[in-house]
Amino acid sequence: ILNVEQSPQSLHVQEGDSTNFTCSFPSSNFYALHWYRWETAKSPEALFVMTLNGDEKKKGRISATLNTKEGYSYLYIKGSQPEDSATYLCALESAGGTSYGKLTFGQGTILTVHP
Amino acid sequence: DGGITQSPKYLFRKEGQNVTLSCEQNLNHDAMYWYRQDPGQGLRLIYYSQIVNDFQKGDIAEGYSVSREKKESFPLTVTSAQKNPTAFYLCASTQEGHGYTFGSGTRLTVV
Numbered sequence: 001i002l003n004v005e006q007s008p009q010s011l012h013v014q015e016g017d018s019t020n021f022t023c024s025f026p027s028s029n030f031y032a033l034h035w036y037r038w039e040t041a042k043s044p045e046a047l048f049v050m051t052l053n054g055d056e057k058k059k060g061r062i063s064a065t066l067n068t069k070e071g072y073s074y075l076y077i078k079g080s081q082p083e084d085s086a087t088y089l090c091a092l093e094s095a096g097g098t099s100y101g102k103l104t105f106g107q108g109t110i111l112t113v114h115p
Numbered sequence: 116d117g118g119i120t121q122s123p124k125y126l127f128r129k130e131g132q133n134v135t136l137s138c139e140q141n142l143n144h145d146a147m148y149w150y151r152q153d154p155g156q157g158l159r160l161i162y163y164s165q166i167v168n169d170f171q172k173g174d175i176a177e178g179y180s181v182s183r184e185k186k187e188s189f190p191l192t193v194t195s196a197q198k199n200p201t202a203f204y205l206c207a208s209t210q211e212g213h214g215y216t217f218g219s220g221t222r223l224t225v226v
Binding site for chain 2: 004006009034041042043044046049089091101102103104105106107108
């Protein structure tokens with residue numbers, strides 16, 4: 001079983017602050033790293049899928065980087081807004097064989113942005 | 116609109132009873148998954164199916180059963196053998212190149 005760790009567990013910031021979270025994982029064979037945003041009472045929403053070392057993806061004020069050699073990914077939010085409040089999930093997608101497509105999730109980072 | 120429908124949203128079960136959670140998708144995805152969430156923990160994989168009439172155990176399959184008789188449907192049965200069934204259950208589907216789509220979940224409470 002892959003071990004995916006996210007930190008911090010929760011985070012409170014003020015509107016306008018920039019923030020970042022970490023996803024750590026063993027530097028072993030996997031197909032892709034996923035980031036999801038999960039608002040209460042809704043379905044998780046895909047943010048990014050990254051596969052290559054050094055990948056950087058951006059979507060509006062949110063961006064992510066991937067370092068497969070050292071086993072981490074960062075998610076950045078620039079100028080946080082109250083609507084960014086959600087749980088941010090990181091997941092590794094397994095590679096190959098009968099494990100193909102399986103996601104192993106971290107426990108999530110709960111972000112609360114205060115107006 | 117294409118998506119995944121999970122029903123019911125909330126479910127109460129008496130101890131010792133089996134209960135079945137529904138998951139239906141109209142995305143024509145080949146693969147479907149069931150995850151469980153407990154407070155303070157990440158989503159954990161219960162069962163998954165990559166093709167009709169075939170499925171594999173995930174990391175916490177004990178006390179659960181599934182079937183995949185149709186491509187669009189992947190029901191999960193929580194049996195009386197599951198020692199701690201109270202949890203939030205999330206269904207997902209995927210197709211290579213299309214990313215994952217999740218349902219909105221079912222919260223099961225044993226009373």
